[in-house]
Amino acid sequence: MTLTAPVGTSPEREAAPPPRRGARPLRWLLHAFLAVVALGWLMPLLLAVYASLRPYDETARLGYFSLPEQLTLDYYGQAWSQAELPRYYLNTLIIVIPALVLTLFLASFVAFAIARARIPGRKTLLIVFTAGNLLPPQVLITPLYSLYTLIPLPAWLSDSQSLYDSYLGLILIHVAFQFGFCVFVIANFMRTIPEEISEAALVDGASLWRRYWTLTLPLCRPVLAALGTLQFTWMYNDFLWALVLMVSGDKLPVTSALNNLRGQFFTDYNLLAAGSVLVALPTLIVFQLLHKHFVAGLTLGSTKG
Amino acid sequence: MTVKTRRYSARDVTVLVIGVGVAVIVNVGLIWGPTLASVALSATDWNGFGPIEWIGGRNYSDLAGEYPPFWSAVRNNILWLVFLGLVATPFGLFCAVLLDRRLRGSRFYQSALYMPVVLSLAVVGFIAQLVYSHDYGVLNAVTGLSADWLGDRSINIWVVMVAAAWRHVGYVMIIYLAGLKAVDPALKEAAAIDGANERQAFFRVVFPTLRPVNVIVLVITVIEALRAFDIVYAINKGRNGLELLSVLVTENIVGEASRIGFGSAIAVILLVISLGFIVTYLSQLFREER
Numbered sequence: 001m002t003l004t005a006p007v008g009t010s011p012e013r014e015a016a017p018p019p020r021r022g023a024r025p026l027r028w029l030l031h032a033f034l035a036v037v038a039l040g041w042l043m044p045l046l047l048a049v050y051a052s053l054r055p056y057d058e059t060a061r062l063g064y065f066s067l068p069e070q071l072t073l074d075y076y077g078q079a080w081s082q083a084e085l086p087r088y089y090l091n092t093l094i095i096v097i098p099a100l101v102l103t104l105f106l107a108s109f110v111a112f113a114i115a116r117a118r119i120p121g122r123k124t125l126l127i128v129f130t131a132g133n134l135l136p137p138q139v140l141i142t143p144l145y146s147l148y149t150l151i152p153l154p155a156w157l158s159d160s161q162s163l164y165d166s167y168l169g170l171i172l173i174h175v176a177f178q179f180g181f182c183v184f185v186i187a188n189f190m191r192t193i194p195e196e197i198s199e200a201a202l203v204d205g206a207s208l209w210r211r212y213w214t215l216t217l218p219l220c221r222p223v224l225a226a227l228g229t230l231q232f233t234w235m236y237n238d239f240l241w242a243l244v245l246m247v248s249g250d251k252l253p254v255t256s257a258l259n260n261l262r263g264q265f266f267t268d269y270n271l272l273a274a275g276s277v278l279v280a281l282p283t284l285i286v287f288q289l290l291h292k293h294f295v296a297g298l299t300l301g302s303t304k305g
Numbered sequence: 306m307t308v309k310t311r312r313y314s315a316r317d318v319t320v321l322v323i324g325v326g327v328a329v330i331v332n333v334g335l336i337w338g339p340t341l342a343s344v345a346l347s348a349t350d351w352n353g354f355g356p357i358e359w360i361g362g363r364n365y366s367d368l369a370g371e372y373p374p375f376w377s378a379v380r381n382n383i384l385w386l387v388f389l390g391l392v393a394t395p396f397g398l399f400c401a402v403l404l405d406r407r408l409r410g411s412r413f414y415q416s417a418l419y420m421p422v423v424l425s426l427a428v429v430g431f432i433a434q435l436v437y438s439h440d441y442g443v444l445n446a447v448t449g450l451s452a453d454w455l456g457d458r459s460i461n462i463w464v465v466m467v468a469a470a471w472r473h474v475g476y477v478m479i480i481y482l483a484g485l486k487a488v489d490p491a492l493k494e495a496a497a498i499d500g501a502n503e504r505q506a507f508f509r510v511v512f513p514t515l516r517p518v519n520v521i522v523l524v525i526t527v528i529e530a531l532r533a534f535d536i537v538y539a540i541n542k543g544r545n546g547l548e549l550l551s552v553l554v555t556e557n558i559v560g561e562a563s564r565i566g567f568g569s570a571i572a573v574i575l576l577v578i579s580l581g582f583i584v585t586y587l588s589q590l591f592r593e594e595r
Binding site for chain 2: 027030031033037038039041042047048059060063064065066106109110123125127128129131132136137138140144146147149177179183207208236237240243244255256269273275276279283287291
């Protein structure tokens with residue numbers, strides 16, 4: 001999932017020079033191969049969309065791999081109203097938006113402290129933060145679960161009156177788990193910003209906060225956009241934290257709530273397919289709209305600048 | 306280094322201490338603290354309530370001796386790692402090499418390949434059910450078989466790994482593609498002038514320069530294999546042939562029996578394996594750091 005290091009260049013940006021003249025048949029073979037692979041890769045998703053458009057008794061009779069007799073959007077309506085998806089989308093937003101903002105804010109400040117203010121012990125800090133981000137969540141989830149049940153919260157903050165089963169609890173663990181990676185990436189990015197700007201401000205007597213907030217942060221927009229896109233996807237897709245740290249069905253984020261579409265004894269897979277498509281939609285839209293940032297985020301650091 | 310600290314006013318120092326302090330508290334309190342607690346709890350028989358009793362290494366011997374899902378999970382985690390490492394990752398690299406040739410339509414192929422990366426693994430699990438379903442699934446319809454792909458203990462882990470690979474290939478591909486674009490084209494030209502064919506040029510010249518990327522991909526692969534969870538959980542809660550270490554840990558807290566000590570012992574095993582790779586990765590990463 002989340003890994004890697006410096007440099008925020010998108011491979012997409014360079015203009016492609018005219019294709020080299022390889023042997024023609026070979027080129028066609030290459031295209032044929034890639035087209036087959038690409039189609040194979042899209043197929044499961046297209047299948048889910050297709051299944052979601054057909055009534056259950058039809059697919060039960062003919063199987064999913066058959067020509068349609070009837071196409072309907074009913075399942076989307078059902079998933080939307082019966083499974084109360086809007087509420088779960090809202091839950092996701094209540095968790096993801098603050099977690100995203102906090103993560104980027106905290107990470108950029110710590111990155112500034114490490115890369116620019118050069119605090120003592122910065123390398124140790126960086127290593128500890130980055131390593132924490134790489135741990136499998138299960139390594140710490142058992143004590144975390146116990147810890148969450150023990151920490152009391154006032155009722156206005158969480159109706160469970162503890163960190164367990166609260167939005168705040170999920171927000172905190174997202175921040176804690178993701179900001180190590182962000183610190184690492186932002187710190188590397190900040191090192192590439194010419195220091196003269198900050199130095200000049202220092203001579204003018206600008207405070208540390210001003211140098212961070214008004215001078216450095218605006219220059220970090222590309223890396224913040226890339227990380228924001230990536231982190232949104234990861235936090236949105238989270239399944240485990242909510243599964244373990246939430247118990248009230250009505251507070252679950254949308255990814256985990258998908259399970260509600262399963263019946264106790266009977267599961268309508270076409271309904272589940274419609275639900276899956278609806279759940280996948282936001283990340284697919286983000287991916288299409290912010291394609292460039294997303295790729296930049298994924299490859300941040302896989303290349304050493 | 307430390308000389309620069311003098312240039313900060315008292316207020317600057319306060320801001321620094323608060324900002325970094327919050328980060329450290331959150332990190333230690335929610336990540337490293339619980340991780341160490343896992344290690345400590347693994348030597349107890351705590352069930353979440355009541356007194357904590359020290360039982361030394363008994364959880365570990367119970368795990369190895371009297372808990373059948375454990376070995377099944379170990380086997381599945383190893384299979385998962387080997388499958389991602391020997392099948393999915395090389396295929397991702399292969400696609401990256403093909404896509405690096407500036408083909409027309411390359412952008413479309415790329416998007417298609419990493420579309421699954423943005424999907425939640427839970428959704429991947431549900432989609433897998435549509436494909437593999439015994440009665441109505443596409444796979445049986447296309448192949449004319451009537452295998453119970455997800456229900457049969459001897460094959461279900463394989464088809465689930467294919468679904469995991471579906472997502473992994475795109476991830477690996479995009480990282481390698483970025484790595485390949487950063488390789489100096491002059492290297493390839495020099496190899497071509499020296500009479501190397503494309504395969505030789507790749508394996509002898511290009512691939513060795515990708516070393517840092519290889520390490521990153523290796524670590525991603527290992528971590529993904531250890532973290533594997535959502536997809537089997539979405540399919541059948543990780544039972545009946547789909548046991549994984551991560552599932553067993555979770556089962557011991559959200560399952561019927563809350564056996565905190567026992568679950569922690571499994572977590573510690575995960576921790577030890579992952580730390581080995583994390584240390585390798587970080588030493589690679591920080592080698593060139595000042």
